[in-house]
Amino acid sequence: MYPKKFDYFLPGSLNEAIKLLHEREDSKVLAGGQSLLALMKLRLAAPAALVDITQVKDELSYIKKEKTHLAVGALTPHDHLEHNKVVGSLFPILVDAASKIGDQQIRNRGTVGGSCCHADPAADLPTAFLALDPKFVVRGTRGQRSIPSSDFFVDTFSTAVKKDEILTEIRIPYLPKRSGSAYIKHSRREGDFAIVGVGVALTVGPKNVCKDIRISLGAVAPTPIRAKSAEKHLKGKKLNEETIVASAEEANLEADPPSDMHGSREYRLEMIKVFTKRAVKLALSRV
Amino acid sequence: MLKSDLAKVTCKVNGKEYSGLVEPRTLLVHFIRDELNLTGTHIGCDTGHCGACTIYMNGKTVKSCMVLAVQANGAELMTVEGLAEGDKLHPLQEAFWENHGLQCGYCTPGMLMSSLFLLERNPNPSEGEIRRAIEGNLCRCTGYVNIVKSVKAAAKKMNENSRTQKRTSK
Incomplete structure (x- = not known):
């Protein structure tokens, strides 16, 4: 099964990649390719040009502790996210989600940024990220901008990233003390997309009174969404x-x-x- | 940069350098099978589900139907043909043989690659860990029981081998 013919570009730098995306009609970014190539083989997608950004991998594959947030490079493979110790201690929700994506081969090659930009509403990472309310940093011909998670997912397979922009980094604000997070997924078989995916990040005060909570849902709307009514219900309650x-x-x-x-x-x-x-119970058990 | 016409791919496969001309849309698995004539790597589904085309690319397992051949330019690959040393089977291959870890054998090349990736990271895996490691590899004959048994046996063999090696090098 072959994809439709396309022109292939392998830029050596991020700027060159952005320029190509700007100039070429109907071009698409190729990162790990674990969703895009499958769609292209099934002829559900047939971009005229692919801009392969694997050459800038060293630039965009990292997990760094910054002052206010954890910075995750867009080309970080799921497998790194799953096994990173810092991620495991600060954001177990991301380990939950990364470890449930596809299978080992897909986690070796698929990238965190690729999964977010592909924006399948049933994918694990977008839902998990939404519960952490991160900022998505994109770079394009007009420079860099930061998109809040509430604006990032626009529709099924559609995000706020413009055609000539590339997602470079996801900035996850640290959770306050006495916080817990979790992601659980309901699927029929291992490796399947979620039938329902739920992410929770919560912070409690004395006597387990809920100071803050974010609940995100996947596979139940055109984009991952927040369950705001349930959040409101729990805030301030034991x-x-x-x-x-x-x-x-x-x-x-x-x-x-x-x-x-x-x-x-x-x-x-x-x-x-x-x-x-x-998911709420699991997150609470991790406080 | 290249247009949709042919591109040169040079890569190392099982320690040997190969090169060939491909269309950008050529999948790595087709390059390996049709250009390099290494037909141990199988195509089971073509949609990235079955794992029969699993190979090593730069030290990690990937499904070679989910990678473009042009993306392997400059890469180091290992296919199932790279496991045995001459006539001497790899302990994993021996264990699959001895424990009836295959029936028709179609999924075996991919199973071997995924199992090796597991054992490199985790020399003493539990049954659960083995099953998780091969969740991207479908077998339609044996029902996995003997495959799991084979991987366990291989782990034992490989640990014993490395112990003997350590002893003899002392």
Whole structure:
């Protein structure tokens, strides 16, 4: 199964890559290629030109502790995110998500930035990131800009990254003390996309009173979304079985899930409640 | 930079240098099989699901149907043909043989690569860890039981070999 013909470019620098994206009609960035090449082979995508950014890998594959945030380079492979000790201690939610992507071969080659820019609503990392409210740093012909996570995912397979821009870094603000995070995924088989994915990042005060919480849902809308009603329900309340179950009942209020071969709309709406409850409990256990 | 016409790819495969001309849309697996005539690497699905085309690329396992041949320019690859040394099978291959880790053998090249990647990182994997390591490799005959058994046996063999090597080098 061959992709449709395309012109192939292998720029040596990020600026050269941006210039090519700007100049070439219907061009697309090729990072790890674990989603794009599959789509191209199935002829669901047929870009006229590919700009392969693997040459700038050294520039964009890193995990660095900065003053206010953890900086993750866009070309960091999922496998690095999964096994990085700093990520594991600060943001176990990202280890949960990275370790559940596809399989080992895909995690070796697929990149964090690629998964976010591909923006499959059922993908694991976008949902997990949304719970951490990071900034997405992109570079383009007009310079660099930073996109808040609430604006980044626009629609299915569509983000706020413009055609001549490249995602370079994801900046994840550190969580305050007494925080916990988790991502859990409901799928029929290992390696499948999520039927429902839930990410949670929460901070508690004395007596487990919820000071802050973000709950994100994947595979239940055209983009990953926040379950704001459930978040509101829990804020300021003591986190226990009763409050967690009650809030999970409201977790599907913002969702608009599709019906497909993996699960009906009604099934997904129910599963959001079940998996939100579990994810909040898991995040709380990690405080 | 190159247009949609032919591009030269030079890479090292199993320690030997190869080069060939490819269209940019040529998948690495087709280059390996059709240009280099290394047909040990199999094509099972073409959609990145089955893992039969798994090879090593710069020290990591990848599905060679999910990589363009042009992207392998300058890379070091290892295919299943690179496992044995002459007539001497790799301990993993021996273990698959001895434990009936294959029936039709179609998935085996990929299974061997994924298992090797696991054992390099984790010389004493649990059953769960083995199953997780091969989740990107589908087998439609044996049902994985004997494959898992083979990987366990290979781990034992490889650990014993490295112990003997250490002893003899002392």
